[in-house]
Amino acid sequence: MINVIYGAKGSGKTKQIVADANAFAPTAKGVVVYFDRSNHRMHDLHRNVRLVDASYYGLKSQRDILSFVKGMLATNFDIERIYIDGLSRLLDCNIADLEELYVGLDAISAEHKVDFTITASGALETLPAFVKKHIK
Numbered sequence: 001m002i003n004v005i006y007g008a009k010g011s012g013k014t015k016q017i018v019a020d021a022n023a024f025a026p027t028a029k030g031v032v033v034y035f036d037r038s039n040h041r042m043h044d045l046h047r048n049v050r051l052v053d054a055s056y057y058g059l060k061s062q063r064d065i066l067s068f069v070k071g072m073l074a075t076n077f078d079i080e081r082i083y084i085d086g087l088s089r090l091l092d093c094n095i096a097d098l099e100e101l102y103v104g105l106d107a108i109s110a111e112h113k114v115d116f117t118i119t120a121s122g123a124l125e126t127l128p129a130f131v132k133k134h135i136k
Helices: 013-027 062-075 087-091 099-112
Strands: 002-007 031-036 049-053 079-084 115-121
Touching: 002 013, 002 099, 013 031, 013 049, 013 079, 013 115, 062 079, 062 087, 062 099, 087 115, 099 115
Parallel strands: 002 115, 031 049, 031 079, 079 115
Antiparallel strands: none
């Protein structure tokens, strides 16, 4: 399952995703992973959340992220939830250009029983259909 936290820039999406990760981590049965474009959230996250600094690993494309996630899941079957903050900023692109990634993450979620929570900037009416379908 993919859950999308959306809103305008500066609306508190990062605070919300960090709070969700921190609330989930203490009771998680598996590993909780948080992707960000740097490690500056290290002290904001619960100690049970594994922070992945995407810039350190050179994740610059949709395929890079999909391959990295698949590699993580191949070596650790206990990953239960993955949070991705600022996906558009991470890849320096428009959210409308991320369909390949959303489709890929959806397939990974179904195959490996891992949930994703992703932040997305923009008004609801401007979000692409492949993002809107993941808003609860």
